[in-house]
Amino acid sequence: MNRFNIKYEIKTKPYPHQIEATRFILENDYCALFDEQGLGKTKIVIDAIVTELKRKKINGCLVISPKTLIKNWETEVKKHSFLKPLNLIGSKREKGYKFLSYANIYLTNYEQIISELERVRDFLNINDFAIVLDESQRIKNPLAKTTNAILEISKLSNKKIIITGTPIANKPENIWAQFNFLDHGKLLGNSFNHFKNKYISNKNDENSYLKLKEKISTISLRRLKDDVLELPKKIYKDIYIELKDLQKENYEKLKQSLIVEIKDFEGEIIIDENDYFLKKLLRLTQLASHPFLLDKSYNEIPSRIVALDELINEIISRKEKVIIWSSFVENIRLIRNRYKKFGSLYLFGAIPIDDRNRYIQLFQTDEKYKVMVANPAAAREGITLTAANNAIYYDRNFNLVDYIQSQDRIHRISQDRQCYIFKIIAKNTIDEFIDDKIYSKQSIASYLQGDTNEIKEKENKLSKEEIIEILGG
8 A cells, every 4th residue: 555644633723612522532432423513523523533543543444424425525634634535436446446545534425335345344354444424324224234234344443433413313213223333232232122112112111211311422422503603593484375276176185085095094003204104195295395296287386486486585685595495306496497597506316416516616606696406315414505594495304304404504614694494384284294293303302312301292103093183184
């Protein structure tokens, strides 16, 4: 390997809260950094790795992140340190060469661990590397192939760090695999089913969540922006609308059809993630969002678009920029075309990473581009869009991470203006159910992460009768 003379020093001055977190990582062989989005977790980890390399505690680091964040990691490593980063992306031949090339921090994505498991395993066997999981909620499902591959390689490192601002991605069970990566079951046990029975499904123990919260806190650090930074406040505004005309008629038909199907279903169904009926409810979400998603002959202007027009015109008149979030790619294209006169750009999963980074750069630096339309699933993580101080949720799904992480693209270090978070909600529709469900999930997550001292709602599932009541049946 061609080795370079590396200066083990940091380039940029850390904030006090970053110094505290770096010290926390250095004091623990394995730990979780759960700081709220926008507090500079990437820099904290880079600073810690610089120190560990300088002390010769490790001789390198493997960072595993979502694919869309690899470029960001390369940029941040060069910005904050003199370390040499190297991404492990490319053809089979290119990756083979890269595994033999010298670097301090190697960068790869979660999916690559499955396809390159043998090579990664061999690589870690001959190197004393730290492993960092960025957006560690990506291994929330203990049955997923990616999770099992990650847990396998975790045994080959004595220094492990997980970082995410949303460890409880959608339900408390999401935490188990992340901690199993760190300590192989010392804290929360080796059995996922035993963990669930003890902390999640235990109706006989009113303090089960409190016990889980205390366990989590022993090897994790969590700070909120309000506690450590003087950022402008986020102001939340709900914009209520009513469905009209053909949209309302079609919504009622689909709703009644779903009520009949649920009533005819035998047994006491429970709505949960990936549930059959949850998918059915999402069709109602599409119809409430824009009927064109389900009916290409629809040619009316839905009331949601009318409300969006008013918001956009108001924001542009203040000479401010805005992010419009939608869960549906077809909506993103429609909305982007509608606001081309304002220099609209868009971000969703099918856009190549180089184009995506170029659009972000244009939005951040060029005053011609005032509107960004984006899909939370593709743009919620690791990007900065602080040129905007307005975020509009044209529609939402049931995913808590999509909502929490996406709003903090505008509310983070470098933002110096008041931030406005708008939700467009159609009255007496699935929108209100989604809003309640996200609130319930957020309440549980906030409690377990230590953000609050009380839990407002513990049950995060709905029975058949409750769903029918919500639908108005």
